[in-house]
Amino acid sequence: MSPAHRRVLRTMPLIAASLLVGSGLAALTLGQGSARADSAVRATDDFDGDGFADLVVGAPGGTVSGRANAGYVVVTYGSEDGLDPARKKVISRATSGVPGPATAKQEFGRTFTKGDLDHDGYTDLVIGTEGRGSGSGAVVLWGSASGLTGGTAIATYGFAPQAGDFDGDGTTDLALFGRVGSHGDDPVAQGARLWKGPIARTGTPAATLDFMDPSEWWSYEGDERPDPSCRARPEVCVDGPLSVKGPVVPKGVGDVNGDGRADIVMNDYSGDGEWGNSVLYGGATGFKRGDAPGAGDALGVGDVNGDHYDDVVAGASDEDGKVTVSYGSADGLKGDVQKFDQDLPGVPGAEESGDAFGGSLAVGDVTGDGYADIALGVPGEDVRDVTDAGAVVLVHGGAAGVTGTGAQAFHQDTAGVPGVAEKNDLFGAAVSLLDVTGDGHGDLAASSVEENARAGALWSLRGTATGATATGSVAFGPKDVDAPNTAALFGSALR
DSSP, X not given: OOGGGXXXXXXXXXXXXXXXXXXXXXXXXXXXXXXXXXXXXXXXXXXXXXXXXXXXXXXXXXXXXXXXXXXXXXXXXXXXXXXXXXXXXXXXXXXXXXXXXXXXXXXXXXXXXXXXXXXXXXXXXXEOOOSOSTTOSXXXXXXXXXXXXXXXXXXXXXXXXXXXXXXXXXXXXXXXXXXXXXXXXXXXXXXXXXXXXXXXXXXXXXXXXXXXXXXXXXXXXXXXXXXXXXXXXXXXXXXXXXXXXXXXXXXXXXXXXXXSSOEEEEEEEEETTEEEEEEEEOOSSOBEEEEESOOOSOEEEEOTTSSSSOEEEEOOOTTTOOEEEEOOOTTXXXXXXXXXXXXXXXXXXXXXXTOOTTSEEEEEOSSSSSSOEEEEEETTOOBTTBTTOBEEEEEEOOTTSOEEEEEEEEOTTSTTSSSOOOTTOOBTSEEEEEOTTXXXXXXXXXXXXXXXXXXXXXXXXXXXXXXXXXXXEEEEOGGGGXXXXXXXXXXXEEO
């Protein structure tokens, strides 16, 4: 791994994405908004099949059944009129039909993903946990004409799940990861399991494979094979095309090489406190691992230059302060990248230390022109004399890549945006781009987890042919959706 691909480990909350997002792609959730520019409302965003994307908001700090940081999510259903906090579903481990107990510090809803797992035409939601307590693992909520229903437990693997058709057989698969509790000097093994679709509502996949095990779902270049000791001690296998050294933090899903098979973008730990980014390329017989440029924690996937290959966007790192766009091709990510910061001509504001430009991001087509745009959280931005009030910057894609022409910035003192910019709000902590109004334009969602003594809040701004607009925007927090309010961190994850 080259020095440019590494970064020093930072101790900070894992805020979506993905994963937000939202992805995603979310986006890619996760962060977490990884919607392709040629699809306004993807099947992977619509739980009730009404043609409007639905937004999931994570609140991992929420107190549930008296358990602090047990966590919950809120699903807000899209409509022609946009998001309405009255049209929602609050889901926690205390919700009827959801398996497992609410457990303190479980952070249910820290990560989640969307996909039609049972192949019935409705998107399903997979909610992860941070793997603590007796309720570790993940939960599947199933889509239907009336929205999300029921609940099916997935044991053990609940960290940053990712849904996508990784083998190209026309059904949605589910990639599940185990949580790694520490990041020492040396890489450590990490459990991971692929549930091949379709997945029955009983929780039975078509097949399961441990894709971090070299004996099962790997692909190799040429005659390269791992040492036989890999099966017993996968942590020693560091040289194969799919290294199992771990840990990794999956961030989103897209199709980078245009082969019709979903790929996973992720943060990748290489030991000695250093992280980089990488891609697991999906294939009929296995994943193939490749490097991804950039060193920022935030990752998004979408077709920025309109060539029908998804591109990978990495948020700015502490090292160079620049957002990195690596463009997809039939051979995977290209070696050349585009880098930019807040000094890109046309972008409002100026690059300053501590702004965290690109600390969160989402990729999706706001203008409907066939090029994915990029929403960038700038949670450390000062608004006039208000320190760390936070902002969101929207830049546009085009045939030549990212452009600052027509770029916009929004914060709580922007005309039409509800609220008032306050010190340390960190507006823009998470962002997503989903077409919740069904008009062919991605709508911008942004959160502040520090709002109202860390209760958190969400803002939704509509997309138009020229960009996002504050006109008609809405904002709501936990109290508005009848959810636990105290230090809920509402908006930590958006997808």
